[in-house]
Amino acid sequence: MPWTLRVPLLADEALSSWLAKAALRQGCDPLALTGAIWPGWRVWTRDIDRGIPDARLDPLVQVSGIPASDFEQAALRGVYEQISGHPLAENRSWPWLLALGTRNRVHHGGQQFCSLCLTQDITPYFRRAWRMAWHVGCPLHDVLLLDACPTCHAPIEPHRLVAEDKHIAQCARCKLDWRHVACTPISQDALRFQQLADEVLQRDHAVLGDKAISASEWFAVNAFLLGVIRRASRWPASELTFALQSLGISVTERLLPVTGLSFELLPVSERSAMLTTIQRMLDIGLDEMFEAFHRNEVMATALHDPRKSPPEVIRPMMVNGSPRQKTSRGDLQSGHQPKSERAVRAAWARLKRRMKTEMP
Structure with missing residues (x-):
């Protein structure tokens, strides 16, 4: 009825x-x-x-x-x-x-x-x-x-x-x-990224540098950049971080989510900070950014998980492998090591997230 x-x-x-x-x-x-x-x-x-x-x-x-x-x-x-x-x-x-x-x-x-x-x-x-x-x-x-x-x-x-x-x-x-309830002003760079993403979806294509790409490729590129940000934040003394800093992109530990969760599970404040940085990367341009990676001898494996293929538009820009040997896990100090402060904070944040929904 x-x-x-x-x-x-x-x-x-x-x-x-x-x-x-x-x-x-x-x-x-x-x-x-x-x-x-x-x-x-x-x-x-x-x-x-x-x-x-x-x-x-x-x-x-x-x-x-x-x-x-x-x-x-x-x-x-x-x-x-x-x-x-x-x-x-x-x-x-x-x-x-x-x-x-x-x-x-x-x-x-x-x-x-x-x-x-x-x-x-x-x-x-x-x-x-x-x-x-x-x-x-x-x-x-x-x-x-x-x-x-x-x-x-x-x-x-x-x-x-x-x-x-x-x-x-x-x-x-x-x-x-x-x-x-009270409101907080939004980062204008994060808002620019948001509006750009909406426009890309509406048009179903985007222009990246001098290349026309589909909406799905554009989102894949930005997912790749999210990974770059997280990796640079995890290793603040790395060549990757130095390369980004040379472009005026500040990558600090605050861009590394405390919980270590995927982007789709992060609180809005953390997503806003990451999108602010991505918009600045897009403003600089991928070509200039990858040139900085080359100058600083950033290894390809420092940019993404080697088990996953990077977006097609990114592949020609990828940095060649560095001749420097990576330190193997076997070379690290053996024996049980206490967890880092960040690891403990991440575990605690994940526990609080689970507890949030179990409260009456």
Whole structure:
């Protein structure tokens, strides 16, 4: 039976946002609503923003009155297969998509928001763009996005709200209204990268130096640069770090994520710092950057994991192997060594991340 109270799917609205909003509009919990639409299907144990399976669309269309094509257009799968350049498996993490870190219905992260956008909304809702890992700021308000409750530090989980909550712009744990929280200015370089990435997706191609490349190649190049940044930050006295510093690119330990997690699992502050550095690398240009690598005798293995092939557009620029011999692990001091301070901090940060979702 169709709902008496219709809930429109707004432009750029995430599917999870719409489902949670629709539930509160009907006067019930999101879990109760999805259980009524899809009995026996545990919707909230998956990343529903990626897309709703075709076999599950018909009952949703019947109750909502919204065409199936609208739900298909709101799904993120098409965007991310454009980024990857190939079909993506449902049960794997997707590059450049914030990972929810789902355990049952509990999320470790994966959602973010602009409090000023929520304030201006007639009915607050979460944007599809806020799930994209390169989105770290709001271009309308020039502020850093928030990816956790400022008060209790819980992840953003609108699907765990209850009927009495009325709107989705609040914390499911402490009930803080996010429309009244303070904002932090966004790095303009990070915002430039964000807008450039959006433009590349819209055009489905980019120009890198004097080469025209596809959107998927462009994102692959920037994933490669993320790896370069992390490697340079890990070894501050290396030739790679000296080469970057010679170009005016400051690579410090703060660019090395404390947790050691993948980019899609990092907090927004760490992603913003890394994208700021990547934008500066793009401003300098890959040709000039690789010339600096050659001058400083940076080994190819210092730039990327040799088990993975670098992007095709990068391969002609790759630095030849250095004649210097690498120190083998066998040459290192034997015996058990205490873990470094950074390793201990990384383990502690990962533990806190797991504990965050286990709190009542």
